[in-house]
Amino acid sequence: MTDVSEPLLDVDDLEKYFPVKSGIIKRTSDYVKAVDGVSFDIDRGETLALIGESGSGKSTVARTIIGLTGATGGTVRFDGEDITNATDEQLARLRSRVQMVFQDPTSSLNPRRTIGKSLAVPLKARGVPTSDLRERVVELLERVELNDEYWNKYPHELSGGQKQRVNIARALAVEPELLLLDEPTSALDVSVQAKIIALLEDLQEEFGLTYLFITHDLSLVRNFADETAVMYLGEIQERGPTEEVFQRPRHPYSRALLSAIPVTTDEEEAYKPRHEPLRGEIPSPRDVPTGCRFHTRCPYATDACSADEPQFVAVDAGPSVRCHIYDEAYADTFDDVPEVAVAAVADERVASNTNEP
Numbered sequence: 001m002t003d004v005s006e007p008l009l010d011v012d013d014l015e016k017y018f019p020v021k022s023g024i025i026k027r028t029s030d031y032v033k034a035v036d037g038v039s040f041d042i043d044r045g046e047t048l049a050l051i052g053e054s055g056s057g058k059s060t061v062a063r064t065i066i067g068l069t070g071a072t073g074g075t076v077r078f079d080g081e082d083i084t085n086a087t088d089e090q091l092a093r094l095r096s097r098v099q100m101v102f103q104d105p106t107s108s109l110n111p112r113r114t115i116g117k118s119l120a121v122p123l124k125a126r127g128v129p130t131s132d133l134r135e136r137v138v139e140l141l142e143r144v145e146l147n148d149e150y151w152n153k154y155p156h157e158l159s160g161g162q163k164q165r166v167n168i169a170r171a172l173a174v175e176p177e178l179l180l181l182d183e184p185t186s187a188l189d190v191s192v193q194a195k196i197i198a199l200l201e202d203l204q205e206e207f208g209l210t211y212l213f214i215t216h217d218l219s220l221v222r223n224f225a226d227e228t229a230v231m232y233l234g235e236i237q238e239r240g241p242t243e244e245v246f247q248r249p250r251h252p253y254s255r256a257l258l259s260a261i262p263v264t265t266d267e268e269e270a271y272k273p274r275h276e277p278l279r280g281e282i283p284s285p286r287d288v289p290t291g292c293r294f295h296t297r298c299p300y301a302t303d304a305c306s307a308d309e310p311q312f313v314a315v316d317a318g319p320s321v322r323c324h325i326y327d328e329a330y331a332d333t334f335d336d337v338p339e340v341a342v343a344a345v346a347d348e349r350v351a352s353n354t355n356e357p
């Protein structure tokens, strides 16, 4: 029986290594560590945003969850069931409860099928009688704010935003509980992006949907996601309530990533000078740096950072951060780096700003 107090999705230490064949006889000598020990969970009806630069492994996390690619290690539990490397029978059941919406709205639709037919396919597969199909398709179209005229249209007659609405309608056809949204708005104009996010919010409220929202567009995350996880080179570096992560990013990588976003409050202003722009390129996931994998780009890195792997540390009972700066065991190592985002320092700044006449 479903235990609603358990997270709907529970990902534990997930790994996905892609073998790389090299040399004349194409031996597997190397691995792309696309996902390397990722853990998070999402409660029912909640949204977790997975953010990070291109190549950090976000899409691979989603593809591994839904079984489009096999996991190398770790576990994925959906509604209490272990679905890691699911069997065909498990996958078939899973597809009626978990759906994915992809970035490119065009390639997900068959160009030779009308929208009506595209939406009828999953309904038919669920056993909806032919006589009811039209009515059910129109219902689906209405859910994504498209009228019944779209029944006879072909994908090329639709704008990008309309196509993405159809893709969302198709995902909803099976009445899923979890949607994996992989950059669902990245291919769309800015004005359309906001409308798709608003639609997803409405649908979540109406149907109690749970979302994993993958994006590199940070401006969309803040009002949409309950929790945010920041990925870098196959690992989550910081994870916590979205408001905390955005207002007070603790990990040097999160701070660099989020520094591009305009500040809106005094508290953010207090942190702002600390933000360091991101330096250099993300290293190859075939050749992951030792110790903390962000140390090659981190303005605060010390010898400890290249020598030891950081563990997750809960900061101020808020977000968890994988950074030596917050680990008491390394406190001495960072004596020379006072300008780190220690919450107390920013609190003082906020207080002194507030006290000014």
Ligand SMILES: Nc1ncnc2c1ncn2[C@@H]1O[C@H](COP(=O)(O)OP(=O)(O)OP(=O)(O)O)[C@@H](O)[C@H]1O
Pocket: 018, 032, 033, 034, 052, 053, 054, 055, 056, 057, 058, 059, 060, 061, 216, 285
């Ligand atoms: N099938 C594959 N074979 C080999 N390497 C792969 C494969 N799929 C992904 N990768 C590699 O895994 C790493 C993570 O890719 P992934 O697409 O998950 O990142 P991402 O954060 O989603 O980036 P983007 O926003 O560009 O999609 C990249 O280095 C990518 O080249």
